[in-house]
Amino acid sequence: xxxxxxxxxxxxxxxxxxxxxxxxxxxxxxxxxxxxxxxxxxxxxxxxxxxxxxxxxxxxxxxxxxxxxxxxxxxxxxxxxxxxxxxxxxxxxx
Ligand SMILES: [Zn+2]
Numbered sequence: 001x002x003x004x005x006x007x008x009x010x011x012x013x014x015x016x017x018x019x020x021x022x023x024x025x026x027x028x029x030x031x032x033x034x035x036x037x038x039x040x041x042x043x044x045x046x047x048x049x050x051x052x053x054x055x056x057x058x059x060x061x062x063x064x065x066x067x068x069x070x071x072x073x074x075x076x077x078x079x080x081x082x083x084x085x086x087x088x089x090x091x092x093x094x
Contacts, residue, residue, distance in 0.1 A: 007070065010058040014072050015046040018058060022077035025056065030079045032056050050079055057083040 010018075016036075024031040032048040048056035059078040062068030 008060070008064045010070050010075055012044040012046050014070060014075055015058060016044065017072040018075050018077050019046060019048050021072065024077065025079040025082055026059075026076040027078055027082035030082075032077060032079075048077060054080050056080070059083050 019034050030050055034048040036044055036046055057078045058075050060068045061074050061076055068074045
């Protein structure tokens with residue numbers, strides 16, 4: 001595993017745009033609920049969850065290592081199940 005790369009960080013503006021655009025998993029269609037806690041301190045949470053409280057992931061369509069960005073054009077909402085199964089597929093290709 002590589003160390004955490006802050007350039008891959010998906011900021012809250014991007015998370016907001018992706019959640020409001022996708023409204024659920026882009027792979028299986030699982031609907032997302034979301035909340036925006038933390039605004040009292042000026043930060044914006046923008047986290048998405050499924051009906052069981054499992055957090056959705058923000059998935060880079062084009063891997064960051066291959067030149068993908070962390071903007072809304074390259075980030076999609078994915079449920080944990082889809083993102084984890086896709087991650088395994090990506091790793092086996094490399
Ligand atoms: Zn899914």
